[in-house]
Amino acid sequence: MASEKARLDLVSFVRFMGMIAFVSLSALVYLVIMKGASAGVFLIGILFSYAALLGGIFLRRPDAEVLGWLILGTTMITAEAESALVSYWLTMSTAIVVVVFADFEHSVALLSPRSKREAVDDLQQSERRRLLRRRASVLVSAGGGSLVLSLIGVNLSPPLLLSGASTAIVGVLAVVAMVLVAFVVLEVGQGSRDRFRGRSDTPQSAAGALRSLRK
């Protein structure tokens, strides 16, 4: 009975875990900035991120929750840049983790009840759980794929990692190159998916086959 109840409240549970993750990340940022000279500025960033996240939760605005995560991410990346630990893989991982968490929070918020008056029955709970799993897998694979591709791409382009390179040029060039790669990959992928769909949609019944012949 207890496990059934826990399963029914999966969406709420995931939402709660998202909050835990947010608090943990913000605590981590706080630990990093404590040693820096401009701790006050970063603290303001953390407070803003909390304000946006809590405002989004209470006003049921998923976009505000995303904003909260992104503000926290910006603060974290800036804190990393100020620390001695800064490296390209750390900043990349931080950025993608924050974006995936933000997007996941957005999806969970969309699947949550819109108001307190809204009741959700068992059937809808299971439907929402299924959708949540599918969305989570899509977001994680998109995030993981982006990170792996980025790391590979950056490692294959040594000029981007030269210490004397101009920051603006490095950033813009890297982003443009990666988006072009993604576009080509996705277009090729879309084409192959369409071809596959075309085959799988071929009617199997005799009547369907006849209809397809007439076309």
Add this chain to the structure above:
Amino acid sequence: MLARKLSLVAAFALWILLLAILLGSPPVALAAVPVALYLAFVTLGSRPHLDVTATRLLPSGQVYEGERVTVTLRVKNEGPRTDLEVVDGVPPEISISGGSNHVFAVLEEGECRDFGYSFSPESFGSYSFGPIRIRSSDLASARYEETVTESYESLRVYPEIKYLNRIDLRQTRPRNWPGETSVRRPGQGLEFYGIGEYRAGDPLRRVNWRASARAGHLMLNQFMNEAGGETVLVLDLRSTSRIGTPPNTCADYSVRAAAALSHRLLRDRNRVGLLAVGQRIIKVPPGFGRRQFERILVGLISTKVGVDAWNLELVPYYLSLFYSRMVQLVLISPLVDSSPMFMVSELARRGYEVLVISPSPLEIDIPEKGDPRAIRIARELAALERDAKISSLRKHAKVIDWNPRLPLVDAFEGLRESWRVRRPG
């Protein structure tokens, strides 16, 4: 359509770049790379399709307050397989107890599925549903298509009727149609009236043989006639009736009493009409039967307590224009101000017979907080004022002081004696 969160993520990537330039840090600039890739992945993925129709099916029969109502949403996907989110607009007064008006589903091409939600309306009235919003989005919620089906429907919820098995609401001025009120003239009723002479065509089983032997010719048992009457229910739903907490305000009790009375009166083959004075004036001309009952119920749920459309003092002039003095008037009012007093005295002066049913506001609005002594004194004063009003009204009309926490039929018990006293003959 692209989701707004994508703009935020894009702004995040640009902000990282700007930050990298400000800090002069290439590793920070490279942090924008996976974000941009992620954006490209989720944006250039599959696109949602929306070729969906949705209809709402409300219960077809009559719905009474407190009953469980189930609304069905029928969603049909005419296009390819899609992830759907369907939200049906429900009135704020209802709270859904089963199912959901906000459903998620994956529909295959040509698939039609029913979703339902149920609720129990706490109060009578007209509830508006709609529109139905349908949204189809991709799995990353980056792109979506949305449509709004302008499907608006109203559900009429009728007041709960406590059926009155027996009340002494007699027609003192019966009319010439069959009814349930015994009239002291020979007719087809069941109550004994007297003995009369036999006339050709009279049924032989009514012959009183003992009387016939005494008289030397055939005598007949005669029975009282049973006739119906005409009643107009006058409902006081002015802003003064807004005492208590919905769904148990004075106005709510008045409406329920009117529904129960009209049901009983119509069942006894009387003509019943309605005049409700509230935010709007609802007039239902007198009539017979089941359809008339439905007309009265519709009139009752259409009335709202709000800014008064009429002063109750105008009602006697209106009634005397349209109704003869043969009509019995039943005023249902909490008697909060002096308007009903004037109305009743004016109607009595014009020769109408009036019965006043007054749901007591003192039994509805019982304060729970505050100084108990002050509350007790205030209640005693209010009770005195009410008693004075009722005593004054009793000079012109019969008054039933009704505690709405108790059944209405109990309140009529006190009236039975007065009917016996005034019964003609």
